[in-house]
Amino acid sequence: MKTAIVMEGGALRGLFTCGVIDVLMENGINFDGGIGVSAGATFGCNIKSRQIGRPLRYNKKYSADKRYKSISSWIKTGDLFGAEFCYNELPYKLDLWDDKAFMENPMEFYVVVTDLETGEAAYHKCYDGLSEDITWIRASASMPLASRIVEIDGRKFLDGGTADSIPLKFMEDKGFDHILVVETQPYDFVKKKQSFMWLIKRVYRRYPKFVEAIENRYLMYNKEKQYVREREKTGDVLVIRPEDPLNIKPLEKDPAELDRVYNAGRKAAEKLLLKDSWLKSR
Numbered sequence: 001m002k003t004a005i006v007m008e009g010g011a012l013r014g015l016f017t018c019g020v021i022d023v024l025m026e027n028g029i030n031f032d033g034g035i036g037v038s039a040g041a042t043f044g045c046n047i048k049s050r051q052i053g054r055p056l057r058y059n060k061k062y063s064a065d066k067r068y069k070s071i072s073s074w075i076k077t078g079d080l081f082g083a084e085f086c087y088n089e090l091p092y093k094l095d096l097w098d099d100k101a102f103m104e105n106p107m108e109f110y111v112v113v114t115d116l117e118t119g120e121a122a123y124h125k126c127y128d129g130l131s132e133d134i135t136w137i138r139a140s141a142s143m144p145l146a147s148r149i150v151e152i153d154g155r156k157f158l159d160g161g162t163a164d165s166i167p168l169k170f171m172e173d174k175g176f177d178h179i180l181v182v183e184t185q186p187y188d189f190v191k192k193k194q195s196f197m198w199l200i201k202r203v204y205r206r207y208p209k210f211v212e213a214i215e216n217r218y219l220m221y222n223k224e225k226q227y228v229r230e231r232e233k234t235g236d237v238l239v240i241r242p243e244d245p246l247n248i249k250p251l252e253k254d255p256a257e258l259d260r261v262y263n264a265g266r267k268a269a270e271k272l273l274l275k276d277s278w279l280k281s282r
Contacts, residue, residue: 003031004176005047006168009038009141009161011250013184015258018055019265020182020240021047027273033108033176035123035167037160040182041111041140042086048109049102049129056262058095060255069251080146080250087138102129108174111140112160112167116149119209121163123170144214145196145203162213166224168237181228182265183241189225191218240268 005024007017017040025047036044043055062068067085074080091097102109109126113136126133132152139150139157149156164170171179194200194214204211213220231237248261 001178002033002176003178004033004035004171004174004180005031005044006166006171006179006181007034007036007040007044008166008181008183008185009036009040009159010184010246011039011143012059012248012252012258013246013261014039014043015056015059015248015261016184016242016246016265016268017182018043018046019262019267020269022052022056023266023269023273025050025052031107031180033110033171033174035110035112035171036137036140037112037165037167038141038143039184041137041160045102045109045111045126045129045137048105048107048126049098050105051098051101054095056258058090059258061095062090063253063255063258071251074146078148080143081141083138083148087134091134097129099129103127110167110170111136112164112170113139113150113157114160114163114210114213116156116158116204116207116210119163119207119211119213121160121167121170122155122157123167144200156207158210162210162217163220164224165217165221166228168224168228168231179236180238180240181232183225183228183239184246185225186242186244187229189245191221191225193218238272240265240272242268 034047046054066072067082069081073082110123111126113122115122124136135152139152140160142150143159149158168179168181194217197215200214201211228239232239242264246261248257
């Protein structure tokens with residue numbers, strides 16, 4: 001049996017995932033593998049470094065800091081979530097990232113990005129939590145229009161959710177057979193067409209495959225969401241998701257709102273722990 005956790009993105013909806021993984025870590029539940037998409041990568045990587053409470057802590061402390069997330073950061077740097085602050089100053093000076101624990105944990109951890117040239121998903125296995133891995137994590141969370149393109153080894157990447165929003169099949173193909181999926185949208189959520197395609201086509205006109213991927217993302221997402229539901233019905237996967245829409249703004253600054261979404265994740269995880277024998281036996 002090979003266990004894994006799959007973590008969807010969703011900007012600050014990712015605090016729901018933080019609540020889930022904190023409960024899992026507090027109960028000594030470990031996984032052989034994991035994969036994060038966008039916020040599921042930036043927040044979810046803390047399950048491998050085993051840092052309970054870290055993402056909630058720094059989100060609350062720096063929620064109003066313009067260097068962390070702000071329109072002014074986007075105007076000045078091209079990143080709504082300031083890259084220098086988020087991926088350098090914050091993890092290495094202000095709220096320390098435990099790369100040693102990350103490296104020593106045998107859990108396999110992957111992140112998803114979208115290749116601008118091909119419009120397809122690319123996957124990176126993180127090894128040591130150092131600069132290369134951090135760059136891949138940043139690329140996974142770099143939202144179109146809200147972030148600069150991230151270049152790695154001559155290739156150009158943006159948000160992994162564009163090409164593979166809920167990478168359950170990827171983990172199944174890797175041989176993981178007991179999988180927990182953490183979604184950040186309710187059971188019956190249906191994604192709609194991108195409403196800013198005119199702007200996407202203009203900004204990314206040099207990358208037609210990427211534009212096509214964004215245009216078709218709603219189809220891909222809804223198909224993956226349906227696949228998760230099918231696997232859940234047959235008992236092949238476990239799913240933790242919010243019962244209702246989380247309705248948190250991407251630039252939310254109110255610590256009470258951050259707590260609300262985080263605690264919704266905790267409650268959902270605690271509820272599943274009480275009734276699921278597989279999780280309780282881990």
